[in-house]
Amino acid sequence: MNTPLTNTQMRDVDALLHPYTNAVTLRQTGPHVISSGNGVRVRDDAGKEYIEGMAGLWCCGLGFSDQELIEAAKEQMSLLPYYHLFGGRSHEPAVELAERLKELAPDMGRVIYQSSGSEANDTQIKLQWYYNNALGRPDKKKIISRIKGYHGVTIVSGSLTGLPYNHMDFDLPVDRILHTSCPHYWKEAQEGETEAEFTARLAQDLRDLIDREGPDTIAAMIAEPVMGAGGVIVPPEGYFQAIQPILDEHDIALISDEVITGFGRTGNWFGAQTVEMQPRAMSMAKQLTAGYAPLSAVAVTTEIAEVIEGNTGKLGNFGHGFTYGGHPISCAVAIKTLEIYERRNIVQHVRDVTPTFERLIAKAADHPLVGDGRASGLMGCLELAPPDAKAFKNPAKTGPILSAELLKRGVILRAIGDTLAICPPMIITEGELEEMFAPVEAALDATMAWAKAEDMLR
Numbered sequence: 001m002n003t004p005l006t007n008t009q010m011r012d013v014d015a016l017l018h019p020y021t022n023a024v025t026l027r028q029t030g031p032h033v034i035s036s037g038n039g040v041r042v043r044d045d046a047g048k049e050y051i052e053g054m055a056g057l058w059c060c061g062l063g064f065s066d067q068e069l070i071e072a073a074k075e076q077m078s079l080l081p082y083y084h085l086f087g088g089r090s091h092e093p094a095v096e097l098a099e100r101l102k103e104l105a106p107d108m109g110r111v112i113y114q115s116s117g118s119e120a121n122d123t124q125i126k127l128q129w130y131y132n133n134a135l136g137r138p139d140k141k142k143i144i145s146r147i148k149g150y151h152g153v154t155i156v157s158g159s160l161t162g163l164p165y166n167h168m169d170f171d172l173p174v175d176r177i178l179h180t181s182c183p184h185y186w187k188e189a190q191e192g193e194t195e196a197e198f199t200a201r202l203a204q205d206l207r208d209l210i211d212r213e214g215p216d217t218i219a220a221m222i223a224e225p226v227m228g229a230g231g232v233i234v235p236p237e238g239y240f241q242a243i244q245p246i247l248d249e250h251d252i253a254l255i256s257d258e259v260i261t262g263f264g265r266t267g268n269w270f271g272a273q274t275v276e277m278q279p280r281a282m283s284m285a286k287q288l289t290a291g292y293a294p295l296s297a298v299a300v301t302t303e304i305a306e307v308i309e310g311n312t313g314k315l316g317n318f319g320h321g322f323t324y325g326g327h328p329i330s331c332a333v334a335i336k337t338l339e340i341y342e343r344r345n346i347v348q349h350v351r352d353v354t355p356t357f358e359r360l361i362a363k364a365a366d367h368p369l370v371g372d373g374r375a376s377g378l379m380g381c382l383e384l385a386p387p388d389a390k391a392f393k394n395p396a397k398t399g400p401i402l403s404a405e406l407l408k409r410g411v412i413l414r415a416i417g418d419t420l421a422i423c424p425p426m427i428i429t430e431g432e433l434e435e436m437f438a439p440v441e442a443a444l445d446a447t448m449a450w451a452k453a454e455d456m457l458r
């Protein structure tokens, strides 16, 4: 039985439409109201403390109380709380941050700002269309994405996203967007297929798609180095090395969606380095400001940038830009964030704690309810499944039970269907990792009891 809603909960459901929420069940359960944060922990309005094992939405790499970031925002707020970059105006934080991003991603030549990951990926696609028009290739416009890829929710980025909920009843995907196979070895490999054989099959799928559609109609492929919201899918051995030459052969630009994987998450500055991809463009957000202010950045090679710049000269303008793109407060916070990542050697810290993270995931994966456990740097998951199968009788019911069992035990982790995503603030210590995993076994036992009682196992 549900407890009666508090005053705040009642006001909430009467005033808000929540993203990624079942609004009908929310009316019974009420929202979970978070009031404050400290280090890797947050506290709710009932005073209960939790380890925030998802860094919010994969974004708060420096935890929830970094005073230097707060000061950076305050300082910029007093100096220049708003300015824009339209019509050739500029401000120092936007310039300094773009220079810094170019140093971190040396293959990139220019940076353009937005406020969110979705806007970044929308911008990526518009830039590809604009670029190909400028080059006199009006038919080279389709974009390849992947089943279970996550690139956002706007009309085009939501179309790139390869998840049913993002399309259902939204009339998506729009045309020009193609989805190729998902690189999820544990789930999608055929009986007896090795990882290398699986990779070869996916590369062939991509080749077939390009041949079928016509290479001259395809502008780009977008991919997360490690897939996040689709279920933390680490690419199989040799994946990007196999697909990159196919794209290069047909002059199809590879766009790396670094919205989650950027800035140390996988143990390198960018996920592209971890999985050895050579993108011609990158989307960055989330940990760019450690989640403390909204900001995204699209970086493109000098070659792409110069074609675009030339075309603005021809047309007399560049008809694109967001009011809050490159907001000075967000840029100041981002500059400070990158300075902290460097000063505290966050990338090395992620590498140092990764073996503990992997060991704890492997230990949890020994539980009979866990089909697979995997990680890349400090981004991992437990994929639940019945002991001898790869899916439950009734999918996407068991994961949320595990997440609720963990919440009761003071740990916030997110269920993506039956996959429990784990993406803690990058500052987490080995001791805090142990603490975060301590209740996992008991929560899995309770979930197993529920799954048996509900007849979820095959």
Ligand SMILES: Cc1ncc(COP(=O)(O)O)c(C=O)c1O
Binding pocket: 057, 115, 116, 117, 118, 119, 121, 150, 151, 152, 153, 224, 228, 229, 257, 258, 259, 260, 285
């Ligand atoms: C890889 C990736 N791209 C894009 C997005 C969309 O970002 P936003 O929610 O800021 O629009 C997300 C959000 O989780 C993401 O994980």
